[in-house]
Amino acid sequence: MEGQGGSEAPLLPLVAKGDARAMKRCIDQYAPLVWSIVNRRINVQRDAEETCQEIFTEIWQKASKFNSSKSKESTFIGLIARRRSIDWLRKQNRLPPLATLDHLDDHASPQSLAGNAIDRGKLWEMLGKLPSKTLELFSLHFEKGMTHEEISGQTGIPLGTVKTQLRRGLIEARKLLKDFWAETDQEVAT
């Protein structure tokens, strides 16, 4: 999946202008990615398909928030797909939804943690420095789409510990990337 959508000119700026043909190309290009993300979490076929439709509706409505200096197009679309899928799961558990992307363009950070400022190879080289336990939890959560409860069931790690370790792993991952950029900035400055 690496590099998906990264080599071609982004479609979302055209979608933001209301170009329905660009939206069609966007669906053609990203439907397999969106389906992959949704299908890992939503096990009711009809709900999964309706969620995909809602995701593309949201992409149509929020395409203007895409900033190519901040993220790759596939990451932006993955973010929406992930949020919608998680909201579906939260709804099943009677939890309030978390989906909002309104703040995506409010921050003037020159570099985002997964933006185009760094190529994906470097990004994953950095993340490879994480402890193996963290990488294993990441794999179960992000690759297999497992809930915390499912991870706990499979690994035997208490539920609360799974939650804490995933959160701390994410914090650690972000710190690694921030340190990397701080070093890169210094090198550029000198």
Next chain:
Amino acid sequence: MSKADSYDTFLELDAGRALGDLSPDELKEWEELAAIHQDEDPTGFDFLVAELEVHNATTTSVPPSLSSLLSETIHEFSNDKEEKKDPAPVSNNISIFPWLGWAAAACLLIFFNPFGQKPPKEIIQELTASEKLETLLDEAPLATQSLAFSPASDLYKEVTGEVIWNDDRQEGYMKLSNLPANDPNQNQYQLWIVDPERDELPVDGGVFDFPSESDVAVIPIRNALPVNKPVAFVITLEQPGGVVRSKQEIVVALAKTS
């Protein structure tokens, strides 16, 4: 709680927000702490988890039913484009993050009705299929091909009509006459598009009914996948809802390039 402790708690909750695992109480606490730690990049964790998700995603083929659903959505986006306005530019002078204070309420609103717009699903179809066909022919006459349907068996020998298709717009219609009315509870007509450059298997062009009172019906093509150089269009009679792969037991009509 010291400022350092408060920041650590905020980071942990913010990571939980991005992971989607905040309890209602944690969500409240996150809102309070987010108001204090406004300098923190509010998107860092979001993009990071999305990158992790996308990187680990394994491409799976989209089921035909979803392809059909998305094809319908594309038509609705086309209808919606007149209504779509460029959003107001975001002012760089806004220094506070508007999502902080009202995040929970906004989440609910956005979840049910993003930006206050009607989702395309609910947009009223302003043009009939006939009117859309006329528009297509008016706007792109040269890039639009037309092929005549021929009956495929004696049972359908009265069937006449044509298929009109535009590659660039991925838009097309069938104009059909004398097709026997079907009972949607028993069976439905299904169009197949043959595009050898794409695949040896034909692409689903959508399921449709032919009502008894119709003389001439204009039926939109709902191709489940993009087709670029179709060489034939085939109508079959299938079970209600259509099939993923036709056995072509009942072939109704065929239109093909010479």
